[in-house]
Amino acid sequence: MSKDKLVIFDTTLRDGEQSPGASMxxxxxxxxxxxxxxxxxxxxxxxxxxxxxGDFESVRAVAAAVKDSTICGLARATRVDIESAGAALKDxxxxxxxxxxxxxxxxxxxxxMLSPEQVLEQAVxxxxxxxxxxxxxxxxxxxxxxxxxxxxxxxxxxVINAGASTINIPDTVGYGTxxxxxxxxxxxxxxxxxxxxxxxxxxxxxxxxxxxxxxMAAVINGVRQVECTINGLGERAxxxxxxxxxxxxxxRRDFYPVETGIETTQIVPTSRLVAxxxxxxxxxxxxxxxxxxxAHESGIHQDGVLKHRETYEIMKAEDVGWNSNKLxxxxxxxxxxxxxxxxxxxxxxxxxxxxxxxxxxFKSLADKKHEIFDEDxxxxxxxxxxxxxxxxxxxESMQVSCKTGQKPWAQLVIVxxxxxxxTEAEGSGPVDATFxxxxxxxxxxxxxxxxxxxxxxxxxxxxxxxxxxxxKNGSIVNGVGADTDVVAASAKxxxxxLNLLESGGxxxxxxxxxx
Numbered sequence: 001m002s003k004d005k006l007v008i009f010d011t012t013l014r015d016g017e018q019s020p021g022a023s024m025x026x027x028x029x030x031x032x033x034x035x036x037x038x039x040x041x042x043x044x045x046x047x048x049x050x051x052x053x054g055d056f057e058s059v060r061a062v063a064a065a066v067k068d069s070t071i072c073g074l075a076r077a078t079r080v081d082i083e084s085a086g087a088a089l090k091d092x093x094x095x096x097x098x099x100x101x102x103x104x105x106x107x108x109x110x111x112x113m114l115s116p117e118q119v120l121e122q123a124v125x126x127x128x129x130x131x132x133x134x135x136x137x138x139x140x141x142x143x144x145x146x147x148x149x150x151x152x153x154x155x156x157x158x159v160i161n162a163g164a165s166t167i168n169i170p171d172t173v174g175y176g177t178x179x180x181x182x183x184x185x186x187x188x189x190x191x192x193x194x195x196x197x198x199x200x201x202x203x204x205x206x207x208x209x210x211x212x213x214x215x216m217a218a219v220i221n222g223v224r225q226v227e228c229t230i231n232g233l234g235e236r237a238x239x240x241x242x243x244x245x246x247x248x249x250x251x252r253r254d255f256y257p258v259e260t261g262i263e264t265t266q267i268v269p270t271s272r273l274v275a276x277x278x279x280x281x282x283x284x285x286x287x288x289x290x291x292x293x294x295a296h297e298s299g300i301h302q303d304g305v306l307k308h309r310e311t312y313e314i315m316k317a318e319d320v321g322w323n324s325n326k327l328x329x330x331x332x333x334x335x336x337x338x339x340x341x342x343x344x345x346x347x348x349x350x351x352x353x354x355x356x357x358x359x360x361x362f363k364s365l366a367d368k369k370h371e372i373f374d375e376d377x378x379x380x381x382x383x384x385x386x387x388x389x390x391x392x393x394x395x396e397s398m399q400v401s402c403k404t405g406q407k408p409w410a411q412l413v414i415v416x417x418x419x420x421x422x423t424e425a426e427g428s429g430p431v432d433a434t435f436x437x438x439x440x441x442x443x444x445x446x447x448x449x450x451x452x453x454x455x456x457x458x459x460x461x462x463x464x465x466x467x468x469x470x471x472k473n474g475s476i477v478n479g480v481g482a483d484t485d486v487v488a489a490s491a492k493x494x495x496x497x498l499n500l501l502e503s504g505g506x507x508x509x510x511x512x513x514x515x
Contacts, residue, residue: 016233034346077126086133131163144169174207182217268321279467331366
């Protein structure tokens with residue numbers, strides 16, 4: 001029996017970026033988008049163009065770079081938002097405008113201060129306006145799971161008549177349960193006369209840990225698009241996890257009446273890229289992409305797996321990309337091989353000079369680390385920064401003294417605006433001393449909100465991947481750095497964050513309205 005196609009709509013670059021501190025540069029968004037395209041994601045929501053000039057440029061850059069996936073821009077149901085989204089998507093091979101307005105009584109009364117009739121009128125006008133700019137229009141009923149059914153039926157019928165081809169009814173605040181969320185879709189599809197003219201979509205938040213369960217209940221009840229993010233990234237407790245939705249459909253094909261076109265072997269590499277770019281590591285016991293997802297310590301489990309894998313494994317680790325990133329390069333590898341592997345990872349270089357710079361960093365790493373993995377290559381580019389970021393500060397060298405019973409001390413040589421500066425300081429530990437030494441030069445008056453260290457790969461040779469989040473005047477930046485020396489990686493991450501501040505890369509926490 002043939003199955004319906006389940007459209008996978010990824011909103012990592014939009015809703016995922018609304019996680020506090022998860023802001024991405026334009027170049028990072030393009031890299032992630034290319035990986036999503038390689039994974040054969042159907043729709044990539046690249047951002048909220050009206051939110052800021054940076055968001056607009058990021059959506060435009062993704063639209064120009066990606067050809068095989070539909071690129072989507074989010075817009076409130078207002079002319080200025082919709083025109084901005086249309087302009088950002090101008091170069092898209094396939095573009096979609098996603099417009100929304102709140103429809104629950106509490107949102108209409110207290111946030112919008114509009115009557116239901118006014119909301120209905122604004123929704124229809126927005127869809128018509130978007131339809132004049134894009135052939136593909138999606139409409140969302142913000143806070144849909146708390147919207148009164150009769151009003152829901154009216155507004156859905158009206159926006160479909162106005163030209164919306166996808167209807168998203170999100171569980172914006174993560175309040176729904178699988179039974180009621182699934183029943184809601186079953187009822188709206190049955191009650192709306194023209195429901196067969198649109199694809200219905202689920203967009204669930206994970207406040208009660210039910211985002212994936214709610215999404216799958218919606219699929220059972222007629223939904224044919226699921227909106228999700230890599231690693232379940234998203235504001236508050238996050239969104240439905242793409243990898244869990246996709247593998248649930250693939251693993252339980254006996255139960256779900258749909259199939260996706262996702263290339264599942266790209267799941268783990270994409271998960272690692274998103275974790276590296278955002279500084280949000282994946283918890284070890286995370287389904288599908290966690291380090292322990294396919295690990296077996298119990299003797300009974302190990303014995304069973306050795307005798308017959310399916311005794312304790314319902315999926316093959318290889319199917320989602322585990323064990324696929326073998327050693328690919330070493331210190332004898334040439335520039336062409338390095339460039340080819342980067343291209344396979346969705347990374348391209350704007351000029352020969354950019355490639356030469358990264359290749360020099362690769363050679364330096366290969367002298368320290370015998371085995372070079374894909375994660376190391378991703379870290380080389382992430383650590384470099386992006387979007388032609390001006391390097392006001394540049395790491396040159398450092399030495400650290402840390403001995404039991406003595407005060408830790410760090411001395412760094414930093415290039416500031418092209419001139420070498422030597423600075424030193426003591427601290428409660430080597431990293432604290434390093435940051436204090438940098439601050440003697442920078443005098444940034446920032447607050448350190450996050451310091452996170454994770455190993456990029458296994459083994460004692462692994463690079464340390466460091467994320468530093470700095471806050472100043474209500475804005476935040478995430479700096480990243482990687483090195484086999486964790487203290488040096490920390491210094492690089494701090495300097496990267498300072499460069500972002502200097503370049504205007506700081507941004508207010510992006511908790512804008514949205515679905």
